[in-house]
Amino acid sequence: MDNQPPNNNILQVKIVSPKAVIFESQALAVSSQNSAGKFDILPEHANFVTLVQQVPIIIKTASKENKTFQFSMAIIYNTANRVHIYTDIQQSLNPTAITPQATAEAIATTSA
Helix, strand or coil: CCCCCCCCCCEEEEEECCCCEEEEEEEEEEEEEECCEEEEECCCCCCEEEEECCCEEEEEECCCCEEEEECCCEEEEEECCEEEEEECCCCCCCHHHCCHHHHHHHHHHHHC
16 A cells, blocks of 8 residues: 555555554545544544544445444544544543644554
């Protein structure tokens, strides 16, 4: 996924936990809900990072099939049509104390 050139009409979606890649595919959209409400990530979406808790994450694949995932807590990070969803992050993380530094540290921990 990471070595492919970006296609402006398709998202490259990857769901990872500290132990494994859970899902990896091309997609048309990623939808979920955060503390501000429902959102959709579509191709050419602005850079975006958010925390979601115990809500469905729906991925509409390139073949127009909906894949639904739900985690107790996940960080969704989008840049340049690449959506990374980091799961199984520290449960002790206080969602009201999320800072850019804490988010970057959580992403670095699950990416290692």
